[in-house]
Amino acid sequence: MNKLLLLDIKLSHILFNKFNNRAMLFFSVFGNAYFILIFIAILFFILPDNVKLLTESSMISSFFISTAIVFILKFTVKRRRISKGDDRFINNYDPYSFPSGHASRVAAIAIPMQFISSILSVLVLLFAVIVSFSRISRGYHYISDCLCGIFVGIISGIIAVGLSDISTQFLYFLISLIKIN
Numbered sequence: 001m002n003k004l005l006l007l008d009i010k011l012s013h014i015l016f017n018k019f020n021n022r023a024m025l026f027f028s029v030f031g032n033a034y035f036i037l038i039f040i041a042i043l044f045f046i047l048p049d050n051v052k053l054l055t056e057s058s059m060i061s062s063f064f065i066s067t068a069i070v071f072i073l074k075f076t077v078k079r080r081r082i083s084k085g086d087d088r089f090i091n092n093y094d095p096y097s098f099p100s101g102h103a104s105r106v107a108a109i110a111i112p113m114q115f116i117s118s119i120l121s122v123l124v125l126l127f128a129v130i131v132s133f134s135r136i137s138r139g140y141h142y143i144s145d146c147l148c149g150i151f152v153g154i155i156s157g158i159i160a161v162g163l164s165d166i167s168t169q170f171l172y173f174l175i176s177l178i179k180i181n
């Protein structure tokens with residue numbers, strides 16, 4: 001196990017030193033919670049009605065499930081980052097790297113995307129890998145942080161899809177409250 005951990009650290013440092021550039025900075029923001037929530041909101045306006053509520057409720061549930069799991073794991077494991085760079089949020093509020101919340105959130109919305117298209121779901125999972133690579137190259141995460149983040153996201157998506165009937169009913173309830181007012 002120690003050899004695997006040392007390999008993780010060594011490879012992560014190599015990626016950090018070789019690929020830390022503007023392109024990686026660009027991709028590293030896509031797993032941000034604000035970006036994911038804006039993406040979900042945009043989909044709400046463009047999805048056809050027959051998949052809208054089921055997809056949206058599953059994506060929102062998956063987002064919150066993965067965020068909760070990541071938060072618990074981060075403050076339980078307390079693994080320090082390779083580098084905090086100049087990211088003010090990381091420096092002030094999120095000093096721990098395990099697991100990657102960015103990777104988790106992108107993977108979490110990929111699973112409910114199957115209601116729209118399985119090809120789109122796979123593309124979003126591949127995008128989670130790109131976001132992960134960017135997070136490693138920026139020095140915010142180790143490889144194992146991102147792999148675990150993707151795993152947490154996939155599990156969160158599966159749980160959310162399993163609970164989709166409940167979350168859809170809850171979303172219908174919220175919409176009815178908005179229409180009343």
